Amino acid sequence: MASIFWGPVHFYFVARGKYIFRQSKSAEAHAWCLRSTQIALKMGRKVVVSNTFIKLSDMVPYQKLTKSILTFEAAGNWKNVHGVSDDALRKMASTWGKI
Numbered sequence: 001m002a003s004i005f006w007g008p009v010h011f012y013f014v015a016r017g018k019y020i021f022r023q024s025k026s027a028e029a030h031a032w033c034l035r036s037t038q039i040a041l042k043m044g045r046k047v048v049v050s051n052t053f054i055k056l057s058d059m060v061p062y063q064k065l066t067k068s069i070l071t072f073e074a075a076g077n078w079k080n081v082h083g084v085s086d087d088a089l090r091k092m093a094s095t096w097g098k099i
Contacts, residue, residue, distance in 0.1 A: 034061055041065050056097035073099045 033051065040047045053059050063069055080089065 037062060038065055054092050054095055054097070056099070071099055 030051075033049065037047050037049055049062060051058075051062075059071065
């Protein structure tokens, strides 16, 4: 069966493919991603989750879904497309859990 690729970012796409990020919907977007992953895995699909895990504990719900998991850590500097303040980014970076 084909693989599925998604992450919370896909939750925010609206009509005509326009992306609108709403911080107030972040928890809902992450819950949607986890539920969608669980459903796809139960259907026997292979899933790639592109997510913004800050702490290792953030990955635990996904790790509980399967025994076969690969984790990759992105290292580098990319454009901030969500409008997160530099202060907030620094705070998240200070709590980063190295894989």
